[in-house]
Amino acid sequence: MQSLVLGATLALAVSVAPGANTALCLRLARRRVADALPLIATAALTDCCYAALGSLGALRATHLNAAVTAWGSAALLVLAALLVWPAQKKIRPIGAASLAALNPATAALWVGMSGTVISAQRTSVIHPAALALGALLATAGWFLTLSYLSSRLAGRLFASERTDRCFSVALLALAVTQTAARLSL
Secondary structure, X not given: OHHHHHHHXXXXXXXXXXXXXXXXXXXXXXXXXXXXXXXXXXXXXXXXXXXXXXXXXXXXXXXXXXXXXXXXXXXXXXXXXXXXXXXXXXXXXXXXXXXXXXXXXXXXXXXHHHHHHHHOOOOOOHHHHHHHHHHHHHHHHHHHHHHHHHHHOHHHXXXXXXXXXXXXXXXXXXXXXXXXXXXXX
């Protein structure tokens, strides 16, 4: 039970932080929640995988070399931009899901928290599974709640095409600043 709660707590620490995934979820769900489901599923599965890898000690290797983390973040940002940017006027759900999986901020946060995951490790084989399940459920729950609220408040959040363009520029700026912050660490 402790592992499940720990996984959920760590995943919420990653998911609740404002970032590209949050912005995309708000944008995709403005008409209906179903449009954000690919993003939600991908973000939840990504956190689940990071929690499992962290509990197995696989994320500790990235602490050894800052250059690997810096270049990895830059590569993930370029891949995400290539997948999302070509979508003319609107971001397609599959492009948003790709961005969720390749988000360098998510990777950096999980790598940073891997020490917490490892220090709480139990000798049981159930620990990694419970940790991953907690992360999956918490991330999915957070983004489903966020997308529901977005769909209910859509008229107030995105009233015009001009607001939508400003949102696209803000989303790109957010991704760049997050990556720049991770590169400077």
